[in-house]
Amino acid sequence: MTARPRRRAAKGLAAAPRPSPLVAVRRAPLYAQAEEMLAQRIAEGLWQPGAMLPPEPMLAEVLGVSPGTLRKAMAALERRRLIERRQGRGTFVAAETSERALFHFFRIVDLEGRKHAPTSYVLDCRTAPAAAEDAAALALAEGAALHQVRRGRAIAGSPCIVERIALPAWLFPGFALPVLREMTDELYVLYQRDFGITVARAEERLSAIAARGPDALLLGVAEGTPLIEIDRTAWDLAGRRVERRVTRLNTAAHRYLSALD
Amino acid sequence: MTARPRRRAAKGLAAAPRPSPLVAVRRAPLYAQAEEMLAQRIAEGLWQPGAMLPPEPMLAEVLGVSPGTLRKAMAALERRRLIERRQGRGTFVAAETSERALFHFFRIVDLEGRKHAPTSYVLDCRTAPAAAEDAAALALAEGAALHQVRRGRAIAGSPCIVERIALPAWLFPGFALPVLREMTDELYVLYQRDFGITVARAEERLSAIAARGPDALLLGVAEGTPLIEIDRTAWDLAGRRVERRVTRLNTAAHRYLSALD
DNA sequence: AAGTGGTCTAGACCACCGT
């Protein structure tokens, strides 16, 4: 005999708005509510990167949903790369690693399409008021304090990248050269480890420019050589703009790779 | 009393290889087998683009899986954009539309980040043997017949794109100017409608070049102006290379937009 | 052996769409 399932009191997970019969305000499905609730706890840092989450039956119980519904939420979080599930081990909050950062946030390849980890050298690091353009990109007031880094990067020994990075100072207290010295590559690992900021998403706008002055010198190309300029804005898990990065790439021996699917 | 579920005879969906106890050859999960089987039928054209699929219970029955498992496969196919499910209506094989193509395969935006549908004008259309570079990009023998199109495109009235498109002639029998005339924009809609070829995936490699000769003229820029060159290869549902497209973009008023997440 | 996530099933009921 199949037990009549107790009718869920249409309560939703939190204070979900009651569906009005006349307007089309549909309450989100339970699995979506569970997903967002877990995502928020991760964004808040309730569970630190690398930490193990409670077992699924317990999470289901806490959230008041069935195991199947909870699993649907977990699958979505895994697709969003917020968690990693490993059979027999448990579920863990995703931690940024060089490999992850390289895979997801680095799009530069050699002419054969292969990806290599770049090496970096800092040229300059200071804290200064935001110029209008940086302020706009980071949705800050003009003049807000920004940590600003200039660095060059080389791939397989050949310098092909110069970039300028701007960070809201209030999000990265104590950010300075010494912090950078110990790990100048894969900054996103450093952001997470030292400042608790996980980059979740970024957007890049590309244009073609001509190499000028110091950039031409650093890249070892003639004045006027065409370069790709990549203007990136990055958001953290909570949806805050946390970085603006302007990268200039010499495409003599490298390409910017973009997958469309 | 809960009926003891009849043990599935470990048969898999087709002739799935038996798992050997010593080597790590795991048979794919049922839902993955179902997904691939359905994907293959769609790629083969058993169900045409826009056609309605059989109802889920029937598909589950045909494939010999439970409704829940079938739904998991369908959800994956929907994420891959091979099908579209509409509550109360049914499930349909995804059909290419201008909007879809624009959304998924067009990455060029104006300085405010807005996307506009471009207009196109064909400059040249002929069938000729493949040059080495095109042959390599399309994995064809050098000298294989290619349909080749050159066209300009304008966004919001200003010409900012010139591109060259190469198609394996054997995949597009009868492709010629007249075919193009009736729909010169959103070629992927045409590929699907007139040649049964659905572009499923593409890859773009970007470099910076200097505008030269006719390109500079068409784009209305000075010789040497930096442009972005986009070298795209496109694959169809069956994984065949079906198009190579080399696009040159004037980035004075436009950007190439790339989302990382 | 104990504990974890992974797979698969079965079925009730809801929401939407067309007739």
Place this chain on the structure above:
DNA sequence: CGGTGGTCTAGACCACTTT
């Protein structure tokens, strides 16, 4: 109204990892 996909639940069993 009948048919479709969408949500949610419940539970058995499998596979993997650690102790």
